[in-house]
Amino acid sequence: MTRPAPASKPRISASEIAGAIVRAIESGELHPGERLVEADLCLRFGTGRQAVREALQQLKAAGVVEIVPNRGAHILAISAEQAILTLEVTELLFGLAARSAARRIVAGADASSLERAVAELEACRDAGDAASYMHARRHLFGALAHIAANPELTRSLDQARVHVMRGQFGFAMMRGEHAGELAQVGKLVLSGHAAEAEVAARAYVERIRHRLETP
Amino acid sequence: MTRPAPASKPRISASEIAGAIVRAIESGELHPGERLVEADLCLRFGTGRQAVREALQQLKAAGVVEIVPNRGAHILAISAEQAILTLEVTELLFGLAARSAARRIVAGADASSLERAVAELEACRDAGDAASYMHARRHLFGALAHIAANPELTRSLDQARVHVMRGQFGFAMMRGEHAGELAQVGKLVLSGHAAEAEVAARAYVERIRHRLETP
């Protein structure tokens, strides 16, 4: 190899910028309605405007921002009604992910990532702050999608997840009981009970949705 | 208004380029594995390279093309196994679209677009070629998504639809019997039978999936 390592060029790609923006929204650093000015993002990530523009296009496709011609991008607010609609989709996708992953584990797929995610969830079930719960939940979703090995499901779930995790309603999903529920879903998947895992996964999402419907 | 009409600026946007490429793949004009060279697309659509690059980014996010650094984009092939996995997701989404649309119609939503789509499907059920069937099916999907009024569902369904429609397996879905099945789904939605419409919608997708599983 002529080149020693790709680390010699740590340039940030468009996808990484998009991910960083999403995490900033999740953490409350950026809030809905706020404008995303290209020049600011260039300074923030130390990259050119082209990469920033591509990142904004990706976020637009994911429904995170809206881009109006000649006026730039701003973070979309999500109403409670829209969040409920999104969770209707998430319920189906998460259920399918749990069912497929359970079947794949029965078929001998590698379950180590899911085991780690479940352990992480149980660790923050009792004494966990919001950030660690979000981190653990992200791990669980990622592990399920990875094990399910369904590219289309992974993509849809990723976008739906991104869509709901936005600041406004994040607080409604950061309770310790939810960490326990999610860990239970992971355990059912690990034990290979596909149907029960799907039911538990859908019930988890449905409970969050009901909490939004009746505040 | 100082500006008479937006028609004075008929510049093609990135989304339109992406849509045109997808339709070209559907129609067989472009086939999986083919490279998409930026300069060629610029000449084809008469636009700059930036718009083409944004379109390719959108197609990458939708899973239609793969972009490898410094080597450009090429159309992804989809194996029968991947098509089956995609249809697992489509089955859920299409079922939800049918159920939600039926409920919204009961609640008084405008059904004219769906009525037109059903009429179009019935017209090409008997003596319809592949192109008109594809057109009618696109209309039905669009009408259901519009009536369901769930942005997240619309986005997911749109991407999943794009993903499956690619050339290789298009032929497997162009039979007259399918037009009749789809028309039946539309009629059930129009009559407001949410549960039955969902069952019919899922059965429609499942049948296609089974045909792929057992050739």
Next chain:
DNA sequence: TGTCAACAGATTGTCGACAATCCCGGCGAC
């Protein structure tokens, strides 16, 4: 005082050019 028009600043949309990288052919050495 209220309203409208023009101006200034800021931001986005687009184009062209250059550097970096990769594929593909030939060429020489073993």
Next chain:
DNA sequence: GTCGCCGGGATTGTCGACAATCTGTTGACA
């Protein structure tokens, strides 16, 4: 005959600059 090396051509990645557009403000006028 096969392997490794290396230019040539083609293509992508990135940067800078300019034009087009929008927002907010200022000022004149009824």
